[in-house]
Structure formats: structure tokens, C-alpha cells
Amino acid sequence: MNQPSFSLRLPEGDDLPRKVCDNCGFVAYENPKIVVGSVVRHEGRILLCRRAIEPRSGFWTIPAGYLELNETPEEGARREAREEATATLAIERLLAVYSVPRISQVQLIYRARLAVPEFSAGPESLEVALFDWDDIPWDDLAFPTVHWALAHDREAETGATTVPFGNPAGASGDAMPDGRSLKPGEF
Amino acid sequence: MNQPSFSLRLPEGDDLPRKVCDNCGFVAYENPKIVVGSVVRHEGRILLCRRAIEPRSGFWTIPAGYLELNETPEEGARREAREEATATLAIERLLAVYSVPRISQVQLIYRARLAVPEFSAGPESLEVALFDWDDIPWDDLAFPTVHWALAHDREAETGATTVPFGNPAGASGDAMPDGRSLKPGEF
Numbered sequence: 001m002n003q004p005s006f007s008l009r010l011p012e013g014d015d016l017p018r019k020v021c022d023n024c025g026f027v028a029y030e031n032p033k034i035v036v037g038s039v040v041r042h043e044g045r046i047l048l049c050r051r052a053i054e055p056r057s058g059f060w061t062i063p064a065g066y067l068e069l070n071e072t073p074e075e076g077a078r079r080e081a082r083e084e085a086t087a088t089l090a091i092e093r094l095l096a097v098y099s100v101p102r103i104s105q106v107q108l109i110y111r112a113r114l115a116v117p118e119f120s121a122g123p124e125s126l127e128v129a130l131f132d133w134d135d136i137p138w139d140d141l142a143f144p145t146v147h148w149a150l151a152h153d154r155e156a157e158t159g160a161t162t163v164p165f166g167n168p169a170g171a172s173g174d175a176m177p178d179g180r181s182l183k184p185g186e187f
Numbered sequence: 188m189n190q191p192s193f194s195l196r197l198p199e200g201d202d203l204p205r206k207v208c209d210n211c212g213f214v215a216y217e218n219p220k221i222v223v224g225s226v227v228r229h230e231g232r233i234l235l236c237r238r239a240i241e242p243r244s245g246f247w248t249i250p251a252g253y254l255e256l257n258e259t260p261e262e263g264a265r266r267e268a269r270e271e272a273t274a275t276l277a278i279e280r281l282l283a284v285y286s287v288p289r290i291s292q293v294q295l296i297y298r299a300r301l302a303v304p305e306f307s308a309g310p311e312s313l314e315v316a317l318f319d320w321d322d323i324p325w326d327d328l329a330f331p332t333v334h335w336a337l338a339h340d341r342e343a344e345t346g347a348t349t350v351p352f353g354n355p356a357g358a359s360g361d362a363m364p365d366g367r368s369l370k371p372g373e374f
Binding site (some may be wrong): 003004006016023030031033066067071074075094102104108 | 189190191192193203208210211212213215217218219220221253254255256257258259260261262281284286288289291293295
């Protein structure tokens with residue numbers, strides 16, 4: 001078997017060079033990635049996970065990770081909390097949209113609460129704990145966006161902030177508002 | 188040269204089957220894609236583009252398209268308006284976050300206005316025009332999310348809606364709030 005071998009080349013009709021396989025011509029389009037996560041509250045305290053994996057192993061984070069194919073962001077945020085903290089979330093609303101262009105990330109961060117008061121360290125976490133605001137391990141947070149999200153969540157506690165719009169209730173984007181379906185390929 | 192040939196297989200240490208190249212073992216990870224776009228106003232009218240390309244060639248849309256690597260969503264929304272309508276936008280705020288899970292899309296739609304009162308059809312558009320609300324070609328819009336965005340923009344005109352948070356001013360996510368830089372690989 002050959003080893004993977006890609007060169008940057010401009011595919012026909014494209015605007016930017018892409019990674020093209022030297023063996024078969026497969027074009028490996030790379031796109032920005034979506035991270036979904038939640039600031040999770042329970043009885044006034046905030047749930048944090050200490051990472052068991054790189055990057056930033058040993059540091060504290062909110063439950064968050066890459067959105068998978070065919071997930072809504074809310075589904076992805078709930079899945080990440082299940083995986084990292086064996087927690088079941090009730091998502092309240094979108095808190096923040098962050099962009100980290102250097103690593104081509106867009107982050108959608110939700111406000112959530114524990115739907116049931118149970119959690120434990122999943123396989124990607126060393127430990128999971130609830131923190132009062134003053135006890136948050138500020139010097140040992142994993143990422144800048146964790147700082148931002150915690151601060152924004154506290155600001156949102158005042159109630160002065162409202163959410164952006166999302167999909168109309170029950171709509172997944174497969175049909176026009178009058179009920180006409182779009183066929184695959186029409187998207 | 189071989190032809191591209193991929194099979195669904197579970198890479199070691201992964202949770203889900205991925206497309207793996209039969210020739211070289213390259214794992215083609217597929218992730219949801221981010222669409223960025225804008226509802227663009229000028230003197231009370233709304234800018235729409237009639238698509239010159241599939242899908243939905245001949246139908247009307249707001250300027251929108253896939254976010255590229257290393258772009259912020261706002262940069263991407265401005266680029267799409269340049270490409271599709273040769274228009275220069277002043278982005279006002281995030282209007283909506285839509286999710287279309289069947290095609291693994293998350294859409295970030297902004298409110299914007301023309302920074303200069305000039306536009307024309309770019310190579311991906313048949314024509315570009317400003318519409319009064321009552322003249323919008325509702326039956327010939329390209330996608331459900333175009334409907335949603337136009338309706339939400341009109342609702343937002345009342346001023347009752349505020350935005351979600353974004354990055355702190357000037358911050359791109361490369362450093363902690365105290366100025367410590369994160370190294371590549373620490374993300």
C-alpha cells in the first residue's frame with residue numbers, strides 16, 4: 001500500500017489551492033471546524049472538567065468538542081457533556097459565538113443546567129467538579145474561550161442579554177416554509 | 188494514476204467509521220460545514236442575488252457561502268458579498284444561527300448594510316437587485332434559510348432583539364486574557 005502523499009494544487013474551477021492526492025487526485029478539502037460546548041450550572045455552581053487528553057491535558061475546561069456530521073449544535077453540546085462528564089444537560093440558550101481563525105474554529109457556546117444532578121469523569125476527563133465562582137481555577141483553565149464563556153455567562157446572569165434567532169421551531173431546513181421539500185442536491 | 192477509492196472503516200482509537208483510502212490509508216475526516224451570509228439593507232431595501240450556479244440556479248438568495256480556512260465568520264460574510272454581488276458590506280451584528288443537520292450545515296447570518304451604494308452581478312450571480320419587502324420574490328427564493336433570514340431580519344428591525352456575544356474586542360483566541368500565548372498544538 002502507498003503512503004498518503006498530498007501536494008497543494010489548484011483544482012480546476014477552484015479559487016484556492018487544495019491538498020490533492022499525488023496518487024489518485026482526491027481533493028482533500030479542508031474547512032473550518034465547529035466546536036460546540038456549554039457553560040453548565042447547577043445550584044449556582046459551574047461544572048468544569050479537567051482534561052485527560054491533549055491538548056492542554058490537566059487543565060480545566062467546560063464540556064465542549066467538535067460537532068459531528070448530521071448533529072445540531074445543541075445535540076453536539078449535549079453529547080460532549082455526556083462523553084466528558086456523563087452529564088445530562090438541559091440547554092437553555094445560545095450564549096456566545098466565538099471565532100478562532102488561526103485554527104479555523106468557530107465555537108457555539110450554550111448556557112445549560114444539569115437535567116439530573118449527577119456527573120462523573122468520562123474517559124476524556126481526569127475529574128469533573130462543580131465550582132463556586134470564586135473557586136474557579138482561573139490559572140488552570142485550558143483555553144481562552146473557556147475564560148470568555150465563563151465571564152459571558154456571568155454577565156448573562158443579569159438577564160440583560162437575549163439570544164440570537166435559531167431555526168424556526170421544528171424546522172430542520174429540508175423544506176420551504178410552505179411545506180415544499182427540497183431534493184438532495186438542491187441544497 | 189489510481190482513481191480515488193474510499194471505504195468506511197473505523198480508524199484505531201476513533202468512535203465513528205470514517206472514509207479511509209483503500210490505496211494509502213488516508214482518513215478523510217468529514218466535518219459539518221459553516222455557511223456565512225448576510226441580510227444586506229440599503230435605504231430600506233434588501234439585496235438579493237439570483238444564482239448562476241447549482242444548486243438552485245436561477246433562484247434568489249442572500250449573499251452567502253462556505254467559510255474558508257482562517258477566516259472569521261464576518262470576514263467570510265464580507266467575502267461572499269464581494270464575490271456574489273461585488274458589494275462592500277458594513278456588518279452590523281449577528282442575526283441568526285441556523286442548523287441544517289441533514290446536510291451538516293451550521294449557518295451564521297449577519298445583518299449588514301452596503302458600505303458604498305454599489306453592486307453588480309459577480310460570476311456566481313445572474314443578477315443582483317434591491318427589493319422592497321413587498322417585492323421580494325418569495326416564490327423564487329433558493330433555500331429555506333433565506334426565508335428565515337429575511338423574516339428574522341424584519342423582526343429584528345423592531346429593535347427588540349440583541350446579539351449573542353462574540354470574541355472580546357481584538358481577541359483572536361491565540362492568547363489567554365492575561366496575555367500568555369498558547370503554542371500551536373495547545374489548542
